[in-house]
Amino acid sequence: MKTSIIGYPRVGALRELKFASENYFKGTGTLEQLNQTAVELRASHWKLQQAQGIDYIPSNDFSFYDGLLDTACLFNIIPERYRELGLSPLETYFAMARGYQGEHGDVKALAMKKWFNTNYHYMTPEIEDSAAIRLAGTKLFDEFNEAKQLGITTKPVLVGPFTLLKLAKFTGSKQATDFVGAIVEGYKAVLAQLNTLGAEWVQVDEPALVTDLSPEEIALFTELHTQILAAKGGVKVLVQTYFGDVRDCYQTLQSLPFDGIGLDFVEGTQTLALVKQHGFAQGKVLFAGVVNGKNIWKNQYKKTLSLIQAISQHAAQVVLGTSCSLLHVPYTLKNETKLPESTTKYFAFAEEKLQELAELKTIASLEYSKSSPLYIENDKLFSGSRFAGDASVQARAAALTDADFTRLPAFAEREQIQKNKFNLPLLPTTTIGSFPQTADVRANRASFKKGAISEEQYKQFNFDKIAQCIAQQEEIGLDVLVHGEYERNDMVEYFGESLDGFAFTQNAWVQSYGTRCVKPPIIWGDIRRSKPMTVEYSAYAKSLTNKPVKGMLTGPVTILNWSFTREDISLKDSALQIALAIRDEVLDLEANQIDIIQIDEAALREKLPLRQSDWQSEYLSWAIPAFRLTHSGVQSDTQIHTHMCYSQFSDIIRDIDAMDADVITFEASRSDLSIIDSINACGFKTEVGPGVYDIHSPRVPSVDELKQGLGRMLDKIDPAKLWVNPDCGLKTRGEAETWASLKHLIEAAQEVRATL
Template identity: 80%
Template sequence: MKTSLIGYPRVGSLRELKFASEKYFKGDITIDELHRTAADLRIRHWRRQQENGIDFIPSNDFSFYDGLLDTACLFNIIPERYQALGLNPLETYFAMARGYQGEQGDVKALAMKKWFNTNYHYMVPEVDDSTTIRLAGTKLLDEFLEAKQNNITTKPVLIGAFTLLKLAKYTEGKQADDFVHETAEAYANVLTRLNELGAEWIQLDEPKLVTDLTKEDLVLFTKLYSRILSAKGNVKVLAQTYFGDVRDCYQELQSLPFDGIGIDFLEGKQSLELVRKYGFSDDKVLFAGVVNGKNIWRNNYHNTLTLVQKLNGQAKQLVLSSSCSLLHVPYSLQNEAALSDGIKRYFAFAEEKLHEFAELKKILSHADPYSTELYRQNEVLFDGTRFAGNETVQARTATLTDADFKRLPAFVEREAIQNAKFKLPPLPTTTIGSFPQTADVRANRFSFKKGSITAEQYKQFNFDKIAECIALQDEIGLDVLVHGEYERNDMVEYFGESLDGFIFTENAWVQSYGTRCVKPPIVWGDISRSRPMTVEYSAYAKSLTSKPVKGMLTGPVTILNWSFPREDISLKDSAIQIALAIREEVLDLEANHIEIIQIDEAALREKLPLRQSDWQAEYLSWAIPAFRLVHSGVQAETQIHTHMCYSQFSDIIRDIDDMDADVITFEASRSDLAIIDAINACGFQTEVGPGVYDIHSPRIPSVDELKQGLFRMLDKIDGAKLWVNPDCGLKTRGVTETWASLRHLVQAAKEVRETL
């Protein structure tokens, strides 16, 4: 039995790539030093896989920022505005990812969206009028050769042609069909080059195939691959899918001359049924996704062996694979000194998953795999029990009624009450919550965790930062203020650490986008709140100003979606438990005179099923009520905000309105305000704050640029409903650019206000 990985984490076990990239951005290291760090990581990762006997080791799964952006650059999909900067290739690449503001010009970054149902973000390729899609780069070939020179045979990995064209953005009047021929030729040229280099396999990732497909989509897919596969020569081509099943295109995959098909048997609800119903071609290799690439719990060998036995009767050639890239899990449990062995034995991060592949290979090599010692050890783990329950929490969730999920009075009445109370000016200005996490902020937190300062010293530092932040917000003229969140390491991890039922790691970092990494909490048991989490700092900020100060919370769905969830209870049950805990915090904030409370649901869409037919029954039917449960107990005068970012929300806009918040802020700066049309089309009642500038870029927007954006918004949104804010929190930005941008934001709002 052979084994395969779809992809491997790339930022480094201790985030080496992140830190090297950020040093490069600051000019502290050269481009050659950055490349050396990258090369060291690639070789280290290939060696790890080789040592654990992985037969199909991926190359070109490494990226400085994003794999789809790499693919766009490989095929010359670089909009003219970036080419006109005249930068070197890597600087042009980073300008597309981060934006650019300097001597060569001023351009915004490409749009950024969530990668299917994950917390990873991809850069949206943009095909403009100047684009000719062709093989122009060498990264894929270079990394294949780099591995080969280190005596490691790899299968190069590349985003497939269909997924590339379906996720790209086009100049008005153009569409994917207009680029079929040149895209197919570009991919065919890749195969030709790999033939010349002696490659055995190439993996073409086609996750778009697990979504709802039209007849036109199937025609596009077939057109592309009829040409691409005609050029494969001696290179074997693996069509790799993940995050679901391929029910809409299974027969097309079987009929086209692919040499291997990768199918997810964990998230793919109908994957096994499809193989049983239609069979699997004898001339193809089935790469079966049986090791979870998205969660951190150990593999249950009994379940895996049972599945393999079923597949052995259907597929003549079988390879064990991860369900998706291991990009979505942390590196290694070896970096977790604080976790006990009794806890760690339940988990498998990326390196431990390599060990699982090695063990499964050994187990399956025996005539009676169930008699092996490795199998018995795994069976003991899963036959045992671990403490996870809380009877009080379970009783509370069992006694909830429909009334607990409904806020009264209705929105229209609340809106009038809140307008009379707050008396905010037209186009009220605010921020999303967090302010820059500077070196001194991080050092204060680290010193407290290390025990080198007292709790009083730690708190006093945060109080001083809050006072400074409130004063500056007051001084530049923001209308609704925030305390800055200096006590928070992360918008989810902070709450996980404050709730019972979570456990936490030291170095279980996962890439979210570019150099941004997160450390998701792990849902270990039933969730409850044993103490207030945010009240002290919010109340202190409120005491420093006469203006409204928002209490800042993370919503239950986002906390769950940005954690590693339990696998022994449903996501719905976990979400309701978290909602009850956050509800207690909301009521405590209100009791302490915090009159505006923001409950962020940045990740609302993240676990939305990829097929629309499953949206309501499997997700929205509990995700939206979980949010309503959080705020349904507050008074009419208390204004509830929420925030969402970097996802496509247009198709669930009615469900978002059904969350019954009073104000929603969301990312719009990179998506060209497209969501506003959806808001108008459905009669959206909630007040809205589309982000007027992109905080994921270091560039500072001008007053005129912000005014133009606001006037565009006012063409479509009633001025009485419009708020003015950045598109996300400011924790990752520098101090100078943050305050300069906010000054411009306030000035722009004031000048536009005068025209109303």
């Protein structure tokens, strides 16, 4: 057997690419330095995989920002507004990713959405009617040659034509079928160039095949690849799927002249059954995703070898691989020096998963595999139980009744009670919660963690920042204030550190989007709250002003979805444990006169099954109640907010309304406020705050731009139900742009308010 991976992390084990990119954006680093960092990272990744014996090593899985954006640029899919800036190719690329505001013009970034069921965000390609789709970029070929110079023949990777068209936004009258000819010619040109360069394999990623597909979509996929494969020449084409099974098109894949088919045997609940039922085509190579590419627990060889044996009965040629790109897990355990070996022995990050593939390959080739020392050592790890439960947590969750998930009185009555209490103006202004995490904020936290300052000094710094933040918010005229979250490293990590049952890493960074990296907590045991987590800072902020101050919490589903989850209990059980802990915090905040509480569920959609038929049975039936559990115990005049961002929410809008919050803020600025139509279509009862400007871009929106956005909202939303806010937290932004943008937001809201 041979081994393969779909992709490798790219930001660097210590986030080298992040820092080089951000230095370049700020002008403190040069393009040459950025490119040199990229060259060094790519070389280290390829050499590491080669050293671990990976047979099919990917290239072009590296990106300065996003792989789908790379594919769009490869095929000249660049909207005219970015071309008109007259920038260099790389600057144009970054303008599409981050927006641009400067001497050449002022443009917003492309829309950003979640990559299937992950916390990774992709840039949405825009295809205009005038788009001249053709092979235009060289990155894919340059990186193949770069590896070749190192003596490594790689398997170039690019997003496939069907997934590219399915995820793209068509801005004119034309649709996907109108671009089939041009797309086909573009991919043919890629194959022709790879043949010239001597590539042996090319990996064409088609993850859209694991979603619900109509007959028309299957026909489009077939048409695209039939034409492209007719011109493939000597290079072998692997169609790679991941994040689920291909039940709608399994036989179609078998019938097309692909040389290899990549299937996910981890998240693909029906993949093995499909192989058993229909067999696997002779002459094709099955790239079997048997090592979990999305979670960090060590592979249990006994189960995996049994799976490999079952697969091998139906496929003559099997390559062992990961279930998806390793982009979704941290780099290596080598940089984790504080966790004890008794904990880390259960983990496998990206580098360790390479080793797992190598060991599985070795064991599977042995006639007496169970006598292999590698097998025996692994089996010993799984023969015992690492888990020590908390009986009180389990009993509390087991005792929940329907009443615990229902808030009384009903929304309409609460809404009037809250309007009378808070007496806010029409179009009340607020922010999503966090304010810029400037260098001094980060330095204060780092000093405290290192023991260089006392807890008293650490807290006093935060109190001073809160006081300054409250004063500035009052000065510019915000209606509902926040404390700024200066004590928080990350909206999930902070709560994980405050709860019992989590384990934490030092450098287990995972890319979320662009240069944004997160360090997900690891759910190690049963979850409970042993002490208040946010009350002290929120209560202090409240004492400084007569205006309402929001208490800021992260919701149970988001904490679950943005952590590495246990595999020994259900996601539902973990979610309910976290919900009970958050519920305790909510009630403590309320007891301390914090009467507006925001419980963010930014990641609500993330673990939503990719097939709609599985939504209620596998996810929404417990995810929505878990959120309701957090707030069902508060008084009628306590106002519950939540926030959601960077996902397609339109198709679950009724479920979101059923969360029974009082106010919901949405990311909307990059998606052209499209969610408003969905809100209206379902008779959405909850008050809403669609984001009026994009905080993931450094540009400052003008007052007129914001007024126009509010005008479009008011065309469709009752002014009595509309809030005005940015589309996400402000922690990643600079101070100057943050306050300038908020001043414009308030000025716009006041001017529009005066007309109502």
